[in-house]
Amino acid sequence: MKTKKHIVIIGGGTGTFTLLKGLHSFPIKISVIVSTADSGGSTGVLRNELGVMPPGDLRQCLLGLSQADPLLQHLFGYRFDRGFLEGHTIGNIILAGLERITGSSEAAVREASRLLKVHGSVVPVTKKPTTLIAILENGRRIVGEHFIDEPRHDGTLRIRSLVLTPSGSANPDALRLIKTADAIVFGPGDLFTSTLPNIIVDGMAQAIRSSRAKKILVTNIMTKYGQTHGFTASDFLTTLEQYLTTKIGEKIIDTVIVNTKTPPQSVLVKYKKEHALPVVADKHELARRGAAVITGDFLSRDPIKKQMGDELKRSMLRHDSVKTARAIVSCLKRYP
Amino acid sequence: MKTKKHIVIIGGGTGTFTLLKGLHSFPIKISVIVSTADSGGSTGVLRNELGVMPPGDLRQCLLGLSQADPLLQHLFGYRFDRGFLEGHTIGNIILAGLERITGSSEAAVREASRLLKVHGSVVPVTKKPTTLIAILENGRRIVGEHFIDEPRHDGTLRIRSLVLTPSGSANPDALRLIKTADAIVFGPGDLFTSTLPNIIVDGMAQAIRSSRAKKILVTNIMTKYGQTHGFTASDFLTTLEQYLTTKIGEKIIDTVIVNTKTPPQSVLVKYKKEHALPVVADKHELARRGAAVITGDFLSRDPIKKQMGDELKRSMLRHDSVKTARAIVSCLKRYP
Numbered sequence: 001m002k003t004k005k006h007i008v009i010i011g012g013g014t015g016t017f018t019l020l021k022g023l024h025s026f027p028i029k030i031s032v033i034v035s036t037a038d039s040g041g042s043t044g045v046l047r048n049e050l051g052v053m054p055p056g057d058l059r060q061c062l063l064g065l066s067q068a069d070p071l072l073q074h075l076f077g078y079r080f081d082r083g084f085l086e087g088h089t090i091g092n093i094i095l096a097g098l099e100r101i102t103g104s105s106e107a108a109v110r111e112a113s114r115l116l117k118v119h120g121s122v123v124p125v126t127k128k129p130t131t132l133i134a135i136l137e138n139g140r141r142i143v144g145e146h147f148i149d150e151p152r153h154d155g156t157l158r159i160r161s162l163v164l165t166p167s168g169s170a171n172p173d174a175l176r177l178i179k180t181a182d183a184i185v186f187g188p189g190d191l192f193t194s195t196l197p198n199i200i201v202d203g204m205a206q207a208i209r210s211s212r213a214k215k216i217l218v219t220n221i222m223t224k225y226g227q228t229h230g231f232t233a234s235d236f237l238t239t240l241e242q243y244l245t246t247k248i249g250e251k252i253i254d255t256v257i258v259n260t261k262t263p264p265q266s267v268l269v270k271y272k273k274e275h276a277l278p279v280v281a282d283k284h285e286l287a288r289r290g291a292a293v294i295t296g297d298f299l300s301r302d303p304i305k306k307q308m309g310d311e312l313k314r315s316m317l318r319h320d321s322v323k324t325a326r327a328i329v330s331c332l333k334r335y336p
Numbered sequence: 337m338k339t340k341k342h343i344v345i346i347g348g349g350t351g352t353f354t355l356l357k358g359l360h361s362f363p364i365k366i367s368v369i370v371s372t373a374d375s376g377g378s379t380g381v382l383r384n385e386l387g388v389m390p391p392g393d394l395r396q397c398l399l400g401l402s403q404a405d406p407l408l409q410h411l412f413g414y415r416f417d418r419g420f421l422e423g424h425t426i427g428n429i430i431l432a433g434l435e436r437i438t439g440s441s442e443a444a445v446r447e448a449s450r451l452l453k454v455h456g457s458v459v460p461v462t463k464k465p466t467t468l469i470a471i472l473e474n475g476r477r478i479v480g481e482h483f484i485d486e487p488r489h490d491g492t493l494r495i496r497s498l499v500l501t502p503s504g505s506a507n508p509d510a511l512r513l514i515k516t517a518d519a520i521v522f523g524p525g526d527l528f529t530s531t532l533p534n535i536i537v538d539g540m541a542q543a544i545r546s547s548r549a550k551k552i553l554v555t556n557i558m559t560k561y562g563q564t565h566g567f568t569a570s571d572f573l574t575t576l577e578q579y580l581t582t583k584i585g586e587k588i589i590d591t592v593i594v595n596t597k598t599p600p601q602s603v604l605v606k607y608k609k610e611h612a613l614p615v616v617a618d619k620h621e622l623a624r625r626g627a628a629v630i631t632g633d634f635l636s637r638d639p640i641k642k643q644m645g646d647e648l649k650r651s652m653l654r655h656d657s658v659k660t661a662r663a664i665v666s667c668l669k670r671y672p
Contacts, residue, residue, distance in 0.1 A: 045419075045420065046419075048419075049418060049419025049420060049421075050416070050418065050419050050421075071437070071438075071447055072451065074437055075430065075433055075434060075437060075447075078433045078436070078437055080386070080432075080433070080436070081436075082385060082386065083381075083382075083384075083385025083386050084381065084385060084420065085385070085386075085429065085432075090429060090430060090433045093421065093426060093429055094411065094426060094430075096421075097411055097414045097416070097426045098411060100414070100416070100417075101407070101410055101411065101414055102407075111407055111411075115408065
């Protein structure tokens with residue numbers, strides 16, 4: 001019997017959720033390594049007040065891999081729209097409660113996985129919550145994931161570097177997953193607040209470099225003010241490799257998956273209000289960098305299910321779960 | 337094949353939870369009819385802010401009948417002890433969420449029952465939440481279950497009458513349960529805030545009177561300031577029958593179960609601070625009233641599990657689940 005291929009997704013957040021839902025139907029083993037720096041909204045309140053692991057990204061990844069009946073999934077993802085619970089999801093509250101009951105975030109994730117019939121593993125990248133700090137090109141420090149995610153500063157400024165406090169060493173479970181991976185997928189998701197907060201954890205970049213897995217980057221559909229403002233697809237690649245490599249010019253990423261379908265004008269108008277533009281697929285530059293490039297229409301046409309994730313106005317555009325998953329799985333075949 | 341005997345418990349709250357846990361192991365069908373007037377603490381906030389059925393009593397009854405694995409039960413009963421969620425139980429939040437998602441309290445209870453592997457039925461006595469009003473012997477109106485439960489007025493004053501607003505007609509499911517019951521059990525629990533709020537619902541007293549089921553009253557271990565201050569066991573009987581009958585002197589209750597074991601002095605001291613004394617088992621008076629009396633040691637020695645219910649200081653004393661259940665089941669044999 002052939003062993004199943006093992007795909008490790010690095011991220012958290014809505015982009016990861018979408019991808020996991022697509023990967024579901026393929027006969028592969030799926031693991032997710034999740035950032036522990038999330039600090040916004042419901043998640044921020046719960047981690048601050050209860051001292052628990054930020055639950056938001058964990059919740060989305062667990063839901064992405066859940067085979068539980070639809071109502072239970074709906075319940076876990078349900079976000080209250082009024083009263084003192086407004087903005088909080090039941091899944092976040094359950095994860096916080098499980099951690100308070102069991103005394104550990106690992107046990108909480110394990111028990112939530114059991115409850116949600118999760119097929120796959122969800123692993124926080126560190127054993128303790130971390131705080132993300134961005135140092136901007138003008139030297140200013142932005143402390144806290146949510147202040148990077150929803151900037152109150154001039155979002156056209158590039159992020160010069162990203163650090164964690166405490167710097168935190170990688171969860172051994174995460175390193176073990178990377179070791180046995182056949183493919184490691186970065187994105188789709190916010191580069192500086194979902195993907196990179198995993199990679200800057202001590203031991204993670206090295207483990208990824210040493211891994212023989214195929215490394216796949218899924219670039220975002222839209223740029224994001226305060227993070228990837230003005231980024232082309234190759235800027236995503238350059239930035240990611242900056243954090244992955246130790247030597248200038250070292251190549252890590254094997255394949256870049258880039259959407260080339262232009263979103264509907266009506267949606268673009270809304271994004272433009274948040275200074276977000278479609279990510280340009282600069283294929284020549286990507287090819288020059290030695291990465292295989294998969295382009296195509298990866299745009300989802302499904303209406304966004306409000307209750308399933310941390311919806312922000314700018315998340316109206318999503319990757320198509322199945323098309324993106326299919327492109328990723330095709331990479332496994334390319335490199336047998 | 338003999339059909340299982342059907343016991344209907346009328347109540348809600350911690351007393352009902354305790355009894356349900358004890359009835360569990362007997363081969364009987366169990367149903368609970370639950371008050372919808374609960375308005376204190378977590379429950380009050382959720383019903384006010386989200387417009388849902390008060391979840392507290394429903395949660396306790398569902399847990400009392402749950403066969404789900406212990407961690408899931410623990411999770412459902414878990415009460416946060418800090419932060420903005422302080423005092424709220426996850427089960428209350430889940431019930432509120434299920435009602436918001438499904439749009440009906442019936443569907444919410446049904447889905448929660450499925451999740452918790454509930455063996456038996458839990459039925460709210462009305463289809464919409466109600467507000468409880470007590471009219472005291474001095475004519476003062478106390479509006480809201482929690483102001484009766486935790487009185488700010490002189491709690492030595494007797495409650496002259498109890499009404500609901502809206503008066504609310506009985507949930508047809510509740511009436512159906514009463515019709516098929518072999519036994520109907522009143523208490524243990526707060527007489528004026530758990531038991532009677534079920535009975536004063538339009539149609540309930542009549543259904544109980546017409547039912548051929550054996551009617552069993554379990555009196556409380558301690559009196560309660562503001563409700564049953566100074567009550568003996570026969571006062572419980574008199575008051576209950578007052579609300580059940582239409583004719584003076586009509587007898588409804590077949591059996592009264594009364595604890596006669598004196599609680600430990602150290603506990604009594606604490607209760608005394610809340611003006612609560614042991615309920616005196618005035619057996620002669622009960623016998624004179626034509627009710628069979630079961631007396632004995634019904635005091636629980638188990639440490640109170642804080643997370644399982646709405647713990648108030650005065651709930652330190654509980655009925656022993658198994659002994660009380662056994663006494664109730666023995667009544668079914670007495671009247672075959």
